[in-house]
Amino acid sequence: MARMTMIEAIRDAHDVSMSRDEKVVVFGQDVGYFGGVFRCTKGLQQKYGMQRCFDTPINESGIVGTAVGMAAYGLRPCVEIQFADYMYPAYDQLVSEAARLRYRSNGDFIAPLTVRMPTGGGIFGGQTHSQSPEALFAHVSGLKTVIPSNPYDAKGLLIASIEDNDPVIFLEPKRLYNGPFDGHHDAAVTPWSKHELGEVPEGHYTVPLGKAAIRRPGADVTILAYGTMVHVALAAVEETGVDGEVIDLRSIVPLDLDTITESVAKTGRCVIVHEATRTCGFGAELAALVAHHCFYSLEAAIVRVTGYDTPYPHAQEWDYFPGPKRVGAALTQVMEAS
């Protein structure tokens, strides 16, 4: 067992997948010779050759569109969009093509491809390097959407995504690449080497899509989160002393509704946290599901803590980011409600 950053874990997942299955190919902007701007594909071209790991033109629709064609041929492409903010030119290929190919052809053709993209803010990336577009994928029938919160999950979920026979969107919270960032931007970040989920087994293992993890059991309030917000929620629980149960969803499609409803039935309260904008964010879906399935258990209104419905600002990043203070205030609010 080795301690790894999330970047190293993602690179390892590629390595394991490429060594086990020669149909796995990896490409995107800067991913070949250089190994990716975040270095998640470093060394793969050197190890597996240019036929299986290569640079592409700056053309997201081309990256995903060719991946759909390759997947239809029988390969298993795992491609990188350099930032989730850049995926919009590929959206037609994802929504109208990858997501629907199995359905529209009645299984004649399938699209087993994985599209990785760094997501979320916290790196002063402004409005074009900070977005969290997960709800745009979750809204599309036929796409799976995965968001890991730690190196162990990142490796296991990415291998599971590559092995999945349906298209998977794999959103990597870039603020977590090097450590479990908890929203305290002015404090030093603990590296993954000091975190138990930085322990990454060697070789092949998977973390199944659609299975949430309870990161901290608690009795008083259920906190639903994924990606960076898992660590923010844990910090908020610690700092408020509220006995919160922190659920890391890991994938939002498929969604582990059972773990959510069991928890809310027990706690009677629910706070939903995500970095994406609020209106029609995935928190709206979660709130509706919790209200529908747990209505008679609820002792307080469901509260969402999210990014605001504005573009992601640059200088004002930390007022926009839903940090532990805002999450803590929501926890206090639901505990005070009778």
Added chain:
Amino acid sequence: MTRNKVFQLHVPEPQCRPGDTPDFSAFDVPKAGEVDRPAVDVDAEDIRHLAYEIVRVTDDEGEAVGPWAPDLTEEEALKGLRDMMTVRSLDARMLIAQRQGKTSFYMQSLGEEAISCAFQAALSPGDMNFPTYRQQGLLVTAGYPIEDMMNQVYSNSADPLEGRQMPVMYSAKDNSYFSISGNLGTQFVQCVGWAMASAIAGDTKIAAGWIGDGATAESDFHSAMVFASTFRPPVILNIVNNQWAISTFQGIARGKAATFASRGLGFGIPAIRVDGNDFLAVHAVAKWAAERAHLGHGATLIEHVTYRAGPHSTSDDPAGYRPKTEAADWPLGDPIKRMKAYLIARGIWTEERHAQAQAEIDSEVLAAQKRAESRGTLHDGPHPSSKGMFDDVFEELPAHLIRQRQEAGI
């Protein structure tokens, strides 16, 4: 000092609108046999002229002339005619069926039959087309049962696609036919990806992409061209220029470009214009491009110059935007008539045999239609079970879709 011009937007207009006399005098029809046939390993730069001229083989007397005249066996040539006649007969029956309310929608390939039928005849088993909705000739030529095409058009109980797709959005992997999307241009870049996969896998199969003149304006056309140029996969990229994108004439998508084919030159991709109503010319150019791909020289861009003789679809009426008789005046003629003339000139066909073949084909198509209708029509059913509506969204039915299916009570 020059005075600044007050601007006015340039909006291209076709030469003729309803009420005008069709006029193709500006359309330069080169004589058959005049265009040279280069070696397949040629550089795009050395055949720039082929992106502007038109490869034509069958002349006005039905003779196959010039360096592109293909070496078709009697059997191959007769099959070509028969395939085109089958497509036209199928289209005619389905058009009537739609008018009778037996299905919601249909798209003919009237006047464009040579392109898909001749092209498919140049491919090998295992190659893959990424077609648009107007290449039904690929399927007919590949031997896909027309009864199954009708089952799909009717969304009936035997529909291979379980009623999930609009009419004509076929999918037939075993017959070299990728699933039709309906979103324009998306398949062009997927086709390049499929060909890249063939190269990555060390395979020998080639891919063929299809796009209309109008959809070349989509950004996916550019994506396909840049990836094809960069990675040189074994691919043939076909533009079917049938002059009309619904009501929009081809000048709207073409802009200032002299031809659609010339767009290949900027990418270093050899580009050839071909008479799309000339079965022999299309077949020869397709063979050339396929050989080029098979020998590892990469992509070819082909512009098939033709005319959409029918409406865009059953939801369209061209009388609202073009002269009614324009199709009849199209200078490249009708592909079936021209192939028939060629076969007669070659001495392997007669008017009598043609009339007999027409009757046979019509009767086969009608028999297929009866069999298909015995499995239902969109109007009368039976249809595929609605239970299947939830299948194949994913490989396995996830919990939320199980709940929604229960909610639907099916």
